[in-house]
Amino acid sequence: MSARQRIDLHTHSDRSDGTDSPAELVRRAQRLGVDVLGLTDHDTTEGWQEAADVAERTGVRLVRGIEVSCVFHGYGVHLLAFLPDPAYPPLVEELGRVLAGRSSRLPATLERLRSLGIDIDVHDVHQVAGKSAAMGRPHVADALIELGVVRDRNEAFERFLGPQGPAYVHRYAADLEAMIGIIAASGGVTVIAHPWASRHDHTALDEDGLARLHEAGLAGVEVDHEDHPPQVRARLRDLARGLDLVVTGSSDYHGVGKIDHELACNTTAPEELDRLLDLAAAAARAAGRDVPLVVPAR
Numbered sequence: 001m002s003a004r005q006r007i008d009l010h011t012h013s014d015r016s017d018g019t020d021s022p023a024e025l026v027r028r029a030q031r032l033g034v035d036v037l038g039l040t041d042h043d044t045t046e047g048w049q050e051a052a053d054v055a056e057r058t059g060v061r062l063v064r065g066i067e068v069s070c071v072f073h074g075y076g077v078h079l080l081a082f083l084p085d086p087a088y089p090p091l092v093e094e095l096g097r098v099l100a101g102r103s104s105r106l107p108a109t110l111e112r113l114r115s116l117g118i119d120i121d122v123h124d125v126h127q128v129a130g131k132s133a134a135m136g137r138p139h140v141a142d143a144l145i146e147l148g149v150v151r152d153r154n155e156a157f158e159r160f161l162g163p164q165g166p167a168y169v170h171r172y173a174a175d176l177e178a179m180i181g182i183i184a185a186s187g188g189v190t191v192i193a194h195p196w197a198s199r200h201d202h203t204a205l206d207e208d209g210l211a212r213l214h215e216a217g218l219a220g221v222e223v224d225h226e227d228h229p230p231q232v233r234a235r236l237r238d239l240a241r242g243l244d245l246v247v248t249g250s251s252d253y254h255g256v257g258k259i260d261h262e263l264a265c266n267t268t269a270p271e272e273l274d275r276l277l278d279l280a281a282a283a284a285r286a287a288g289r290d291v292p293l294v295v296p297a298r
């Protein structure tokens with residue numbers, strides 16, 4: 001066997017909040033010597049076909065995925081779903097709910113701000129957001145700065161937009177355990193993304209929590225991620241080994257949308273990918289699916 005494969009299983013294109021098109025992303029992977037690439041846009045499979053077409057031509061092996069916005073014990077958790085059947089009705093339904101929640105959040109947030117006496121509408125947000133496809137709270141914060149209501153984004157989040165703020169609008173997220181079951185039933189496998197990243201509360205994702213999720217069908221955890229400092233990676237890796245969970249590592253690349261996350265800055269070991277693909281193949285067989293798991297097939 002030739003040189004050890006470079007495997008990056010968690011990346012974003014401009015179909016969610018990355019800046020490269022799916023085609024550009026695959027070509028970049030080829031240029032940087034990435035052998036296996038996971039495309040995992042937030043809550044959508046829209047980039048899959050374009051990425052698969054380019055993968056066929058370049059020989060980069062594409063693992064089609066989704067990073068699903070979930071909730072566990074009241075806290076947001078990102079779930080990487082690999083190789084699910086994108087047409088599986090319960091999955092289509094849940095992703096539809098998550099996406100609808102995203103697009104209804106902005107008008108609801110602005111409504112609350114107006115009820116607080118702030119004269120702001122969607123045009124103010126468009127003006128600061130430019131061409132961004134995913135307008136979110138940071139853009140609302142920028143509009144508030146522009147209007148002279150707050151000095152900076154921090155103040156906007158503290159006074160209005162953060163979870164304790166009066167203009168905070170709850171956004172729908174899928175129930176984590178239910179989503180793990182849905183992905184398994186659709187013939188795919190799941191890995192918790194950056195479970196111990198500092199900005200997320202991980203108290204529910206402790207050993208007991210992860211053991212319970214493993215019972216529910218969880219295949220693995222993302223250990224090597226830029227949001228995990230070295231000591232955190234070491235503890236999480238031990239815990240994952242103890243629970244017999246697959247260990248992955250990835251860049252969470254967003255193009256210029258996120259600095260210090262270049263493709264393959266973290267990678268997954270080939271043996272771990274093999275375990276993940278074996279589990280996916282078993283799930284696909286159990287679901288009665290017969291699809292090429294990785295593009296191009298070999």
Ligand SMILES: [Zn+2]
Pocket residue numbers: 067078193194
């Ligand atoms: Zn994430």
Ligand SMILES: [Zn+2]
Pocket residue numbers: 010011012067193252
């Ligand atoms: Zn991500």
